[in-house]
Amino acid sequence: MTTSSTGAATAQEIEQELSCHLEKRTKRSWAPEEDLFASGALSSLFAMELVVYLEKAFGVMIGGPDLRMENFRTVRAMSSMVLRLGGDAEEGGDA
Amino acid sequence: MGTEWVEDTVYTATAVENYRGNAHRIDWNGADVFGPRDISILFRRKTAIGASGRDRRTGPHGERGGPVTAPRLAVVGAGVMGVGIASLALGHGVPVLLVETDASRLAGAPARVHQHLRLARLTGALPAEEAPARLATSASLAGAADAAAVVEAVTENGACKAEVLSEAAMIVAPGTPLISNTSSIPIDELADSVSCPESLLGTHFMNPPYLIPTVEVIRGKRTGELALAAALRLLSALKRTPVVVGDTPGFVTSRILHPMINDAVRVVESGTATAEEVDALLQGCLGHRTGPLRTADLIGLDNLLDSLRVLHERTGDEGCRPTALLVDKVEAGHLGRKTGRGFYEYGETLL
Ligand SMILES: NC(=O)c1ccc[n+]([C@@H]2O[C@H](COP(=O)([O-])OP(=O)(O)OC[C@H]3O[C@@H](n4cnc5c(N)ncnc54)[C@H](O)[C@@H]3O)[C@@H](O)[C@H]2O)c1
Numbered sequence: 001m002t003t004s005s006t007g008a009a010t011a012q013e014i015e016q017e018l019s020c021h022l023e024k025r026t027k028r029s030w031a032p033e034e035d036l037f038a039s040g041a042l043s044s045l046f047a048m049e050l051v052v053y054l055e056k057a058f059g060v061m062i063g064g065p066d067l068r069m070e071n072f073r074t075v076r077a078m079s080s081m082v083l084r085l086g087g088d089a090e091e092g093g094d095a
Numbered sequence: 096m097g098t099e100w101v102e103d104t105v106y107t108a109t110a111v112e113n114y115r116g117n118a119h120r121i122d123w124n125g126a127d128v129f130g131p132r133d134i135s136i137l138f139r140r141k142t143a144i145g146a147s148g149r150d151r152r153t154g155p156h157g158e159r160g161g162p163v164t165a166p167r168l169a170v171v172g173a174g175v176m177g178v179g180i181a182s183l184a185l186g187h188g189v190p191v192l193l194v195e196t197d198a199s200r201l202a203g204a205p206a207r208v209h210q211h212l213r214l215a216r217l218t219g220a221l222p223a224e225e226a227p228a229r230l231a232t233s234a235s236l237a238g239a240a241d242a243a244a245v246v247e248a249v250t251e252n253g254a255c256k257a258e259v260l261s262e263a264a265m266i267v268a269p270g271t272p273l274i275s276n277t278s279s280i281p282i283d284e285l286a287d288s289v290s291c292p293e294s295l296l297g298t299h300f301m302n303p304p305y306l307i308p309t310v311e312v313i314r315g316k317r318t319g320e321l322a323l324a325a326a327l328r329l330l331s332a333l334k335r336t337p338v339v340v341g342d343t344p345g346f347v348t349s350r351i352l353h354p355m356i357n358d359a360v361r362v363v364e365s366g367t368a369t370a371e372e373v374d375a376l377l378q379g380c381l382g383h384r385t386g387p388l389r390t391a392d393l394i395g396l397d398n399l400l401d402s403l404r405v406l407h408e409r410t411g412d413e414g415c416r417p418t419a420l421l422v423d424k425v426e427a428g429h430l431g432r433k434t435g436r437g438f439y440e441y442g443e444t445l446l
Contacts, residue, residue, distance in 0.1 A: 027371070040378075040444075042387065044306065045393070048214040069218040093387060 009058065009087050014079040022054060022075065032076045037069070045073045054078060058087035119181040166421040167192055168329070168347035169239035169267075171259050172249035173204040173232070173431060175302055175395050176276055181230065181248055183304040184210035186221035187333050190228040194236050195292055203234055210446055211303060240266050244329055246298070248276040249399035255290035256280065272322040273328075274298050278398070279345040279353070279405040282315030294320030296326055299348060300336075303446070310335045315342045344409040345402070352390075353402050356415040357365045357421070364420040364436070386436040391421075392431035400425050 009017075010029050015032060023029050028043065036042050051062055058072075060082055071081045170181045173195035181191045186206065193208075195201040208230055217219040231238070236259070239245055245263045249255050263273055275285055275296045286292035297313030304310075310330055314323055323339070330337050340347050359373050368376070374386025381389075391399055400422065401416060406415040424430075426439060431437030432445040 044218040045214070045446075046304075047217055047440075048210070051213065051217065052210075052443075052445075064216065067213055069217065069219070072217070 009082070011079050011083055014058065014087060015075050016084050017057065018075050018078055023058070025049070030075055033074050035073050037087045039072060044069075050078065054082060054087075056084075060087050063077075079089040121321070124330070133370055145279070156437055167231075167242060168256075169194060169242035169245045169263070171195075171234070171236065171247045171263065172244065173180060173197075173200050174248065174250070175205075177246075177248035178204055178207045179211060179303045179305070180248060180276065180300050182208050182215065183221075183300070183333055183335075183430055184225040185230055186215055186225070186305060187210055188225055188228050191232045191423045192242065193236050194233050194239065195325060196234060196267070198234070200333050201234055201441060203230055205230060207446065211305070214303070214446065215305045236262050236266055236318060237264060241270060242267055242269075244272045244274060244325065246274045246276060248402050250400055251280070251405060253280050253284065253405075256285055260285055261290070262296065264291055265292070270294065270321060272296065272325045274326055276300055278349045279400040279409075280343055282313050282342045283317060283408070286315055286317050292317040294322045296322055297342070297346070298326060300329065300335075301347060301348075303333075308334070308336055310337050311348050312337045312339045313342050313346050314339055345406050349402055353399065353406060354412065356387045356394075356399060357403055357414065357416075357418055360391070360418045360421050360438075363388065392437035392439055393442075394431065395433050396430045398423060398424050 019030060019032075023037070025046075029034060037044075037047070047069060052069070054060060055062060062081070062085065066085070068079060071077050121254055134244050168184050169192045170177050170184070171194045173193050177193060177195070178275065180195045180203075193204055196202060206368050212221070212227055213408035216223060245267060247256060247259050247263065249259050256277060258276065260273055267273070269291065271294065273289060273291075273293065276299065277285070277297055278299065282295060283292075284295045286295045287297055292315070296315060296318045299311035299313065301307040301310075312323075312326065312330070327337055327339075338347075342348065343367065345353060359377070361370075363366055363370050370388040374383075374388050377383040378386045385393065400417050401408075403415050403417045403421075407417070423430075428434060429436045432441055435441045435444045
C-alpha cells in the first residue's frame, strides 16, 4: 500500500503531516516514539480529536478493534495504523 | 459498531423474553429472573410490561396483545449533556428515548451519540463486550409514557426546565422518577412546577458522563425515598458512584467550580496570564485535572454563563457575577468546544 504513485501515503509523509498537526494543536513538538498521553497534559478527549482528524486527513475509517489507546499513543503508532488502513495523503490535509 | 437507530417503539430481546415467559408474574420487585442487564429490575414499580396497552402492534416474534416495550430511559435535551448521558446509558445496555425540540440538534444526535460511544470504547470507559442498546429519538415527549425514568437535560433556565418537567410529570406513570441534570437551580424550586414533587430529584452528571465516575445527587426538601432509591439503582446500573447532597443553588460542585472558573476568566481578562498559563498552573501546581479554562470550553461557555447567572441571582455572591470577557465570548458565538472556539481554538466543532 506504500507505492506513492497511486496517492497512497508513505509512512514518512503520514508522520510528517501528523507531527505538524500535533505541533499546531499542542504548541510543542513530539518525537515519533514519544508517548502523547504519558505526562497527563493531553487528555483522553484529545485522543478522540485525533480519531476525527486521522479519519478526515487520511480518508480512513477507524473501526471498533482499532479504537484502542495504544494506536494513538505515538506518532509512529498512528501512522502505522493509517498505513494499514490504506490511508491516502491526497484526501484531506490539515484543515 | 452495528448500532441501529430507530425512531419508533423499540423491542429488545430481554423484554420479549420476559413478556413471553413471565407475562403473568412480571413483578418488578422480582430480582434476577430478568437478568442483570434488564433495567426493569432497577425500578421497583408494580407494573407489567405493556400494561398501558396503548400500542397493539405485534412484536418482532409475532407476539400479540400488549406492546413489548423495554423499560427505557427518556432523556430530554440533546445538547452536550443529553447526548452524553444517552451514550452512557446505551453503552450500559439501557435503551434510550432522546427528546429534542431543535430540529437540527435532533437530526444530528445519533451521529454524536455514535462518536461518544467510540470515544468511550477508545478510553475503555464502557464494557467492551456489550453492544449498545437501542436509541430512539423524538421531537416530542409523548413517547416517554413508558419511560422507567426521565432525565431532563435542557437549557439551564428555570422556566424552560419547569415546562419540560411539568409535561413529563403528566405523561409518565405515577412514581416514575423525574431527574433534573441542572447545574445550579435548586430542586425544590423546580418541584413547584410538577404535580408530584416527591418524584423529583437532581443528578449532576459531568461532561462527558462516561468518563467521570462520580455523580452528585441532589435530594430536595420534597424528594421522596422511592424516587431517590430508584435513581440510585439507575446510577448503579450505569456504574456511577453517587454522592447524595443537600439542595441549594449550585449544590456542591457548581457552587465551588463555577465561581472558580469565573475567577480564572477574570485573571485572563486582566492580562495577568493567558488561558494556557492559568491552566498550566492549576494543572501543574494544584493538581486540577483539566485546568479551569479548558474545563469552561468543555462545559460550553453559554451554559457556564447561564449557571453563573442562576448562582448570582440566588446567592448575591459577587464572585458569581459573570465576567465581561465571558459574556463577550458568548455574545460572539464562541462557546467552547461545541463551536470550535472558546478560550482555546479547536479548528472544528468537537464533542
Ligand atoms: N455542559 C456541562 O458540562 C454540564 C454539566 C453538568 C450539568 N449541566 C446541565 O445540564 C443541562 C444541559 O446542559 P447542556 O450543556 O447540555 O446544554 P446545551 O445548551 O448543550 O443543550 C440543551 C439542549 O436542550 C434543548 N432544549 C431546550 N428546550 C427544550 C425542550 N423544551 N425540550 C427538549 N429539548 C429542549 C436545546 O435545544 C439544547 O439542544 C443544563 O441544565 C446544564 O446546566 C451541564
